């Protein structure tokens with residue numbers, strides 16, 4: 548049974564029609580408007596505000612609904628959540644997995660202690676995020692240093708942060724559970740049956756996540772339907788619906804990566820990426836469009852429009868899963884040593900995608 552929730556979950560049909568109306572109004576506004584640019588911008592802001600407000604009132608509400616896994620069927624999941632692009636917390640989604648009872652430091656070290664893994668290391672927990680480099684007085688899109696180490700060394704670094712400076716996060720997003728950690732596959736479900744039936748396909752990727760409580764995944768969105776399962780500890784998500792796009796600022800940043808040059812001394816290193824570029828290639832690494840605002844400490848002086856956004860927060864505890872629909876913005880934190888597995892299912896490039904692209908184009912055209 549759907550638990551009472553402070554969210555109005557409307558049918559896919561009414562949601563799509565509401566979105567249609569908004570888009571039609573926006574198009575008419577552009578076509579018919581004889582206003583000058585500043586009046587136009589002001590008018591657009593009002594229209595964007597009603598888009599966010601109506602999305603909140605008719606659809607997303609102010610908190611994430613929840614359902615027990617025993618009450619989920621593929622049809623209910625599809626009707627109430629997938630087609631409505633509505634996040635939902637699924638209680639007890641993975642308590643039946645052997646991993647739920649088994650996965651801890653001792654198990655990993657016994658089973659995989661000598662196995663090499665690639666760990667993302669940053670000085671401050673922010674991998675794939677915008678950072679200011681005081682040496683060059685520039686902001687960069689900074690990726691983590693990727694270091695190969697054994698599983699045992701990784702857990703030791705988590706246990707003894709004083710001796711291992713930097714924030715360690717095992718977070719390769721390349722289906723690493725299947726590709727790199729097949730030893731763990733017997734402890735989980737290879738796919739989520741009710742989700743696979745609803746999506747009509749098996750997952751494109753199954754990822755393993757484990758790391759430091761200081762590790763933060765900065766705000767971004769993915770072209771995947773995401774079933775995010777927490778095995779131990781908890782994850783805290785800050786979410787924005789795609790209709791908040793007008794308030795979420797993007798800029799383009801030159802790419803760089805952290806490098807620990809001496810014990811505990813990290814630099815932001817644009818050169819670090821050079822080996823990725825073929826020597827005789829004319830191809831240069833392009834600037835990366837990334838979200839400038841940190842929802843934990845928004846700089847409203849620089850990004851005042853973010854005040855209009857409607858963040859939703861949800862904690863995913865051990866044994867539970869979050870359905871995070873495609874194109875939702877998300878920012879993620881975790882408890883120390885949190886272990887999680889997520890399933891990325893390919894999204895449908897359907898009319899919702901087309902509307903979202905249209906909204907993105909509108910937002911860029913008034914900037």
Ligand SMILES: O=C(O)CCC(=O)C(=O)O
Pocket residue numbers: 756763764769773775782877879880887889
């Ligand atoms: O768990 C995290 O740190 C990030 C998860 C995420 O961004 C994703 O599943 O798309």
